[in-house]
Amino acid sequence: MAGTRITNLQNVGKQPPLILPHQLTGAAQGTVQMRIKSSQSSGERLSQTKSMVLQDPDLPPKPISRHRRNQSQHNIGGAAESLVVLKGEYLNKAKISDGGKKLRKNWASTWVVLETDKLLFYKESKQEALTNLKPGCSPDGVDLCGVVVEWTTERSSRKNVVQITTSSGSEFLLQADNYPTICKWHDAIKSTADNLSKGAGGQASGKPGIQRANSTEYLPRHGLPSKTLSLPKLAPDSPCTKEPEHRRSLIFKSSKLTYSMSDSADKIGVKNRLKKFISRRPSMKTLQEKGIIKDRVFGCHLLALCEREGTTVPKFVRQCVEAVEKRGLEADGIYRVSGNLATIQKLRFLVDQEEEFNLDDSQWEDIHVVTGALKMFFRELPEPLFPFPLFELFVEAIKTKAGKQKVQVIKKLVLQLPKPNQDTMRVLFRHLQKILTCSRKNLMSTQGISIVFGPTLMWPELDCGNMAVNMVYQNQIVEFILIESPEIFGLEKK
Numbered sequence: 493m494a495g496t497r498i499t500n501l502q503n504v505g506k507q508p509p510l511i512l513p514h515q516l517t518g519a520a521q522g523t524v525q526m527r528i529k530s531s532q533s534s535g536e537r538l539s540q541t542k543s544m545v546l547q548d549p550d551l552p553p554k555p556i557s558r559h560r561r562n563q564s565q566h567n568i569g570g571a572a573e574s575l576v577v578l579k580g581e582y583l584n585k586a587k588i589s590d591g592g593k594k595l596r597k598n599w600a601s602t603w604v605v606l607e608t609d610k611l612l613f614y615k616e617s618k619q620e621a622l623t624n625l626k627p628g629c630s631p632d633g634v635d636l637c638g639v640v641v642e643w644t645t646e647r648s649s650r651k652n653v654v655q656i657t658t659s660s661g662s663e664f665l666l667q668a669d670n671y672p673t674i675c676k677w678h679d680a681i682k683s684t685a686d687n688l689s690k691g692a693g694g695q696a697s698g699k700p701g702i703q704r705a706n707s708t709e710y711l712p713r714h715g716l717p718s719k720t721l722s723l724p725k726l727a728p729d730s731p732c733t734k735e736p737e738h739r740r741s742l743i744f745k746s747s748k749l750t751y752s753m754s755d756s757a758d759k760i761g762v763k764n765r766l767k768k769f770i771s772r773r774p775s776m777k778t779l780q781e782k783g784i785i786k787d788r789v790f791g792c793h794l795l796a797l798c799e800r801e802g803t804t805v806p807k808f809v810r811q812c813v814e815a816v817e818k819r820g821l822e823a824d825g826i827y828r829v830s831g832n833l834a835t836i837q838k839l840r841f842l843v844d845q846e847e848e849f850n851l852d853d854s855q856w857e858d859i860h861v862v863t864g865a866l867k868m869f870f871r872e873l874p875e876p877l878f879p880f881p882l883f884e885l886f887v888e889a890i891k892t893k894a895g896k897q898k899v900q901v902i903k904k905l906v907l908q909l910p911k912p913n914q915d916t917m918r919v920l921f922r923h924l925q926k927i928l929t930c931s932r933k934n935l936m937s938t939q940g941i942s943i944v945f946g947p948t949l950m951w952p953e954l955d956c957g958n959m960a961v962n963m964v965y966q967n968q969i970v971e972f973i974l975i976e977s978p979e980i981f982g983l984e985k986k
Contacts, residue, residue, distance in 0.1 A: 580605040583677065584667040585613060588647060592661035597648070604666070606680055609688060611636055611656070634658060637688040641681050654678045788844045791872045794912050804915040808843055812866040813923045815851040820859035821926060822933040827867070827944050831860035839865050870948050877913055877920075878950035878969075886950070887965045890972060902973060903980045920949075921977040928974075942971035 585602040588595055603614035612631040638659035647655055648665055652674045656664040668674035774782075787800060789808055797806050820826055839861065842849045851862055870877060878886060882905055889901040906914060924941055931937055946967035973980055 586665040589663035636685045639685045798912040821930045826934045831864035836864045880953035918981045942967045946970045
């Protein structure tokens with residue numbers, strides 16, 4: 493072009509951007525091409541000398557494109573500086589994730605600077621940092637290659653919030669009270685990130701120096717000869733070498749979004765499946781009929797257990813009574829001393845599973861284990877040996893002062909009991925009578941036995957009233973029946 497001249501500027505602090513060859517015409521374009529060819533022949537790196545076009549003052553100035561130069565993007569020039577796209581401005585910033593790890597959200601006013609490939613965060617503006625010379629003013633940089641920029645209303649209750657997700661999984665929030673301000677930054681950051689992603693992905697965007705995949709060979713620029721430039725291998729941290737990481741980050745981002753969208757649907761599906769499973773599960777009766785769950789002994793109703801065994805006294809009660817009378821009548825503190833709970837539970841398991849066991853075996857050598865299992869059997873009955881409807885009647889009977897009248901009232905109540913309750917009670921109290929015959933050796937008295945068996949054989953259906961008072965009556969009833977058992981049950985006096 494007539495009136496156009498090329499001026500070389502060297503050793504200038506702030507170098508102007510390069511002018512692409514296709515923006516020049518005539519002699520200027522030829523001059524640039526000659527400079528590139530000379531660099532090829534010598535095998536050296538491209539010249540760091542910058543050129544600018546001085547246009548004719550009569551012609552209107554042409555707008556200079558501010559997009560990222562390829563030399564800065566791919567480190568071709570080595571010392572080529574980044575071009576500032578937006579000057580610094582104070583924005584509210586919060587870092588909510590670092591490499592996928594959640595962080596506590598702390599908002600802070602930060603001086604933000606957008607460059608051609610990075611977003612820098614300063615604690616204060618550059619001018620103030622240079623003036624005050626504070627050591628803590630070094631910026632935190634975010635590589636914009638592969639980042640995702642989007643508006644968000646879920647990560648913060650504030651308005652005008654932009655979320656920036658990096659390729660490494662870090663997440664930042666930027667916010668400004670003025671919507672046009674944050675909108676300007678959103679558009680600029682998103683545009684820069686999109687351009688960098690396109691350049692790193694190898695798309696044909698008209699930019700110079702696009703690298704061929706898995707090669708250090710570069711494609712020719714627009715307007716240059718078809719001969720390719722053979723340049724040195726890029727640095728490991730070049731944006732081009734980060735292409736797989738960027739792609740992985742985009743895949744991770746998409747899978748993360750897909751999971752969050754389907755998370756609630758999965759929870760609803762799990763709830764529906766659980767409801768169907770619970771509604772279709774068989775009843776306890778069905779499982780017992782099929783033999784999957786065997787009928788228990790401990791915790792089974794006394795009437796049902798006796799009906800199943802075809803007797804009026806449970807088999808386990810008879811076995812325990814016989815074992816104690818055989819080798820435990822003279823044991824010190826019989827029924828008062830507790831046995832080993834783990835061994836008692838083992839015996840209970842065998843009884844519930846209806847497995848063969850012998851109380852004379854060595855593992856049941858401690859007679860207190862047998863007495864402990866017998867007391868546990870009576871305590872775990874759904875309805876005690878003294879049925880609930882007769883509890884208050886027994887209490888009223890024990891309050892009667894006349895001795896003979898009291899015996900007759902309690903005997904009448906005992907005769908009203910169901911047959912299994914009545915027969916089991918007769919066997920138990922006959923056994924306790926034998927315990928008292930050896931009281932000099934086992935040190936057990938009627939009062940001691942009543943304290944043990946009072947709350948074991950009877951309790952109210954509802955925990956109403958004074959528990960201590962009820963316990964007193966329970967002990968008195970058992971003690972009175974134990975003393976008057978020959979009269980009440982028609983037993984022979986020992």
